Amino acid sequence: MTALHGRFSRSQTIIQSGAVIDCEDKNGNTPLHIAARYGHELLINTLITSGADTAKRGIHGMFPLHLAALSGFSDCCRKLLSSGFDIDTPDDFGRTCLHAAAAGGYVNSVFISFMKSVLDYTLTCHFYYKITDNYTFKLFFSLIRNLECLNLLLNTGADFNKKDKFGRSPLHYAAANCNYQCLFALVGSGASVNDLDERGCTPLHYAATSDTDGKCLEYLLRNDANPGIRDKQGYNAVHYSAAYGHRLCLQLIASETPLDVLMETSGTDMLSDSDNRATISPLHLAAYHGHHQALEVLVQSLLDLDVRNSSGRTPLDLAAFKGHVECVDVLINQGASILVKDYALKRTPIHAAATNGHSECLRLLIGNAEPQNAVDIQDGNGQTPLMLSVLNGHTDCVYSLLNKGANVDAKDKWGRTALHRGAVTGHEECVDALLQHGAKCLLRDSRGRTPIHLSAACGHIGVLGALLQSAASVDANLAVVDNHGYTALHWACYNGHETCVELLLEQDVFQKIDGNAFSPLHCAVINDNEGAAEMLIDTLGANIVNATDSKGRTPLHAAAFTDHVECLQLLLSHNAQVNSVDSTGKTPLMMAAENGQTNTVEMLVSSASADLTLQDKSKNTALHLACSKGHETSALLILEKITDRNLINATNAALQTPLHVAARNGLTMVVQELLGKGASVLAVDENGYTPALACAPNKDVADCLALILATMMPVSSSSPLSSLTFNAINRYTNTSKTVSFEALPIMRNEPSSYCSFNNIGGEQEYLYTDVDELNDSDSETY
Template identity: 70%
Template sequence: MAVLKIQDQPSLLRAIFNVDPDEVRSLIFKKEDVNVQDNEKRTPLHAAAYLGDAEIIELLILSGARVNAKDNKWLTPLHRAVASCSEDAVAVLLKHSADVNARDKNWQTPLHVAASNKAVRCAEALVPLLSNVNVSDRAGRTALHHAAFSGHVEMVKLLLSRGANLNAFDKKDRRAIHWAAYMGHLEVVKLLVASGAEVDCKDKKAYTPLHAAASSGMSSTVHYLLSLGVHVNEVNAYGNTPLHLACYNGQDVVVSELIEAGANVNQVNERGFSALHFASSSRQGALCQELLLAHGAYINMRSKDGKSPLHMAATHGRFSCSQALIQNGAEIDCEDKSRNTALHIAARYGHELIITALIKHGANAAKRGIHGMFPLHLAALSGFSDCCRKLLSSGFDIDTPDDFGRTCLHAAAAGGNLECLNLLLNIGADFNRKDNFGRTPLHYASANCNYQCVFALVGSGASINELDQRGCSPLHYAAAADTDGKCVEYLLRNDADPAVRDKQGYSAVHYASAYGRTLCLELMASETPLDVLMETSGTDILSDSESQAPVSPLHLAAYHGHCGALEALLSSLLDVDVRSPEGRTPLSLACSRGHQECVSLLLHHGASPMTHDYTHKKTAIHAAAMNGHPECLRLLMSNNDQHINVDIQDTNGQTPLMLAVLNGHTECVYSLLSQGASVENQDRWGRTALHRGAVTGQEECVEALLQRGASVCVRDIRGRSPLHLASACGRVGALGALLQATSASHTDTHLTDNHGYTPLHWACYNGYDACVEVLLDQEVFRKIKGNSFSPLHCAVMNDNEGVAEMLIDSLGTTIINTTDSKGRTPLHAAAFSDHVECVSLLLSHGAQANVVDTNMRRTPLMMAALNGQTNAVEVLVSSAKADMAFQDRKRNTALHLACSKGHETSALLILEKVSDRNLINCTNAALQTPLHVAARKGLTVVVQELLGKGASVLAVDENGYTPALACAPNRDVADCLALILNSMMPTSPMVTIAALPALSLTQTVINHHPTSNHISKGVAFDAPPPLRPDHASYCRPECPLSSADDELNDSDSETY
């Protein structure tokens, strides 16, 4: 906020600051604007309120000054008057209806300001006019919070006497006592406690008032709180006690107070740090550390990551603390979880004095730390030459490698400190030593563009063209990273070979191109022409030789959008349409990434927009349109040097327009249409751009295509028009636009696909209520029949109850019992899919529960039982009273069908409603009773229930098998079982089986003797005819709907 000069302000404002009421009256009489604002929107009334001049305030208000005017911080004159503690000014403003609830940008009211500024008399005037003294500001703080923070005892008393909530908390759950304790306002703390404030309350991070007072060093407050019996070892959300916080902030007096009160000096927080860890890392922690050690703090306490207090002192460079720890017996070579000792840590952070002290007390300079590095590695890597000297003086083999084979010279080269590097070189470090990756120190210096280090290493005789395991030379790394070209230039001057390729076939030119290092490319070109470096110009650059790279430098520069590098390369190439192994050109890559400057440059050098790749036959125009780069597209199409076919198709017949629409790139669509792109082109599946717009729901694209005359009637190879796809995908906006265009076509040929399904079928099947509603508003869809598997069938098949209800309301209840080509009603479909809500809906509108289909003559109950749809079975047998005695073409009842597929629950639900013994023993075409079938399937509970209801154990099927023999897994086993039973009890087969003790049947047995012609048949058991339960079998013979296209693929998978 700028300080304004009074002489530059309006005359009225100068008169106010001069406290000259007469001059103010004179200026007002001269029609001076009393509501004039400065650049911070402050009015003369703000100034008068700030000064507390009641007379001038009165004059201004009576002359029309706005009493509640707000400046750019939303402060009103009342805020200003209260801040100045001017009772008279406040009284005048309140007399003229100043808003006592006005809020500034921090949501602070005049009462907040009064509480912060000890304006007690002002607050007394404000409070009676307030409905709530506990109103909070943006941070959730009440006036009491502000008064407690500022230590205004009288204000606190006033607020408490007027009903202020002393336990109100701000957005961090901090109460007034937290702030008073933190600021050390002991009298306020006492007053709050006397008024009933909780002394052990916690904020969101579990800080108590004791934590707050301890962290800020308020020893008197700490002493008082401890005298109230608060828990001295209470932890916050991070596990820190008040002692931790006091030590962290170097509050030694508080530390002494806490220790005397019984604080646990060895208690650790969630990370395993004790108070001694914190004291050792604190800038003012020496006295705290001394107190802790004197009271038994464990000096070698380890945190969860293995750090001791000595590690902490070494990390933060606390020399005196480290000295005290060492003198008190701290373990010198104690390792953390990364294997680092305090010496490693001190070396890493360059704390020379601590290094000296540690070595003096026997620290092992040859001890391995993280990744097997020595302290010297870390000092060299971080560039601390003095630390390196100290560590070298302790005696050390400088060429000893770490776990990755890197010596200290590698670390110095990577760190880039010339002094460290020269120090190591001067004492004989091996500059050609390779690490486990085959890299020398020169590789690291080059990769980090440390010119002075490169200079020193090359000057010492380091091998310039040494290759690492990836086949990269130092020049490769320098070319990728060097922005000013100094390292590359120096390497080239010292015979670095730019033609060397790595194991992937990339040269330094490739690296420079990929990272956009134009200067490096120019430097390499000045040494050797780029076309020579790349072994040729044009398409030969990608020969099949193993030494060749998979892509050219031109591709890399174009893909990454490095225009400068691209220009440097183009100046040396004859063919700009060089291909990658997939056949993509640099222009295609630049277009796909939207690098329009690169596109313009390539076109200027003759790149062809019509060159396509090998796999998908896509051109640069396809790439720009597909990825939504209209500027690139315009550049391509405005290229007058070459003929541009805007309707060029890829291998799938897709034009750039189709791809732009598919990906919703409206601007590209408009650009292509303006260049004459055809809206009628079809791909290999017969789909147009409009089909794609319908699938993706890109309404702007659809509108643009329709305006250009795109036909809604075009059908793909499956007979689907854009209407079908929009309905199937729930694109209601696009559907509306298509329907509007359809009304002008005067033809219905496009309303059914090859299977007779209409858009309404599709919308109903996928449950798109909005699309169904739009379609039903069209008379044509209310009349057109299409496939006999009706929209209502589709809706209930997929549990779209809302859509089904909409169809019934719109088309009437006559559609409830419509049948498809197999005579199945919507109730069959709902029961088949176990959609209970739809079953109930259909039944409530008069659906016939006992209607049979024409194929297998099965009722909805049979469908549900066959497929184990227990919910549908329960509704049909309970609510609909479905007839369970109906038999299908093979004379199976619903009970037979449920048992045949092992649906135990469905069978039990049916049995629960069956009391007729004849139905229990009803036989199918193979003379099998439900007991035969259930026994065959091993349905123990069902068999038990059947026997309990009087099922005959002597009933014989067409093979002469009783239910007992039906349990046999095959015919031979059944024959053997019959022979054994006969030999055990040589009597008639019926008696033998009836008397079998192994069955333990206590139920009454019905004498159901077979006729002689049944017994004379060979003993054999045939399972019931196979029943088809899946969705596919339910609908397949009737040319089913197939699922909506997933990104317009040509999958023939059927939905149901």
């Protein structure tokens, strides 16, 4: 604290009391660093006299002389230099004291951010100037002080060409910070004006970045700085000035060398040359960042205003995309093309303005193009500016385009209109604007979906209400189905949008079930939308709980398949038939058992008292199906309710008992329970295998096991095992081994069973699941 505030007398007392002269703070700075930073000359003299180390490094390896030079305290610099310190010793970043002096006590924030450097003198020293009324005086004073320090260092023999670890000389620092006095002194001392740093930048690049009044840049140009030198990214001083909107710098450069000559004008050359050319022009940079004054200078010299970047976008495209009205105006007035398309999306500047909602830019663009060609121009996907405006909810742009005669029912390559997009995104004001201009709400896309379908599927109740009202005004059929037979009610139920379901059920046309036989109730319960399901039953009556789809499946089958117990309870409470069978003979219990839905199995065998004796078309019981898929818990829940030994030993079409199936799938607890309930261990299937032999992984292993068992446990010739053994022996003594036992049948579902019941539908169906400019990739449904 004594060093910070320059308390000379108090410091002497503390030193005499035995204080450590080179103690460090948390940043590694000693009292000598702090005194140098704040210009306390007397205290510096006391500290040096008392043995303070002038060569001790502080934060980032800086010496006290660095800090004194940075802050412009020339008298402090003299004191430190008198101690014999090596003036060219660098800090951790390779910066000498001359770099610090050239920085001028003021590091431009634009320079820091743009050059991405580690130039952190001001951050380290907390050295900031606020923009106040006396800012100019303070800055001037600091620059004068640093000029004194710089001259002192130069006169002491400092190397003005010494570079830091980034390859920057003191002249780079002076140019970057617009320190004209230091820059003048360094150039006068012979510093090279065209030296490159590691990024390929000269001092002129840095001046072009930060010099708002052009004074430093002009001086460098007059001293043979080359404005055509490009950095490693291919940018020259023109690019930098354009990117930061320095009009004066551009004018100064243009006065030395015409910009078209300097840039070689051609956009094609800029993209194809191999000698380190930037892929974007100064026009792009100025237009993107909204520097219309810089753009005015550029368009006077650069002839090709439609130069493209690597994506094929022009300066006008970028200006429209960012909403820079003045830049758009400048480029249009100079003849930039309005309808040129980019390479990737084939979009024009009009699309760019519409996408981002820049209504003023949009009006300028359309007003200066042929309306019949501009207003409905399509991109690569057939999307018009109106579609993109609606998609992103830009109401002003929507009205502007409609007032200019945009086709309200134009379709993209998927057959979707602007109204389809409003239905998906839920932008009610845009939808109202479209309907006011006569948009048709029942136009179908390539999948047969209308905007009503999409608004119901996405749950946008406001949009849905507006669309229903519009359709009713022209007596249209609201229950129109898509290509797979689904109505808007199906979609709302499937996605659980209860407010939309309620609104649709208020319409007379939805008081009866139309469309795909996989009913709205099926759709609701398969996705566990209990509220929608209850609403349907209350409105349409309890009879719908036993409605069947095209494969004979009821809503109870759907709920059982997906293990939605609440929906199951709702259906059962309205007298759903627990033992109804589908076209493959499966009951809801079988469906649940086959898929291991234990909660449903427990409810159906306990509360609902499902019939366990029923068999499907392959004569499998629910127990067979549970065992065939390895669902041990489901099988045990069913076994718990079975007391009939005949059911325990029931066979399917392949003559397999549950014990055969459970043993083959390694269900130890199920096998144990079956044996405890009297399952036959000698029952044979259609291949003549007992449950023990069914455990074998293939028929050859089963035959070997039969031979071994016959040797270990001799039995009478009339026993099943003896017969099986003789068959096996006969097979292996036969000269031809082409005849063999049939493999154990694999327990598979019929092709017509629920192959993907987690999706909606009765036939191959697609549901709207993704909205990325309406390019939905729908899941296949059963």
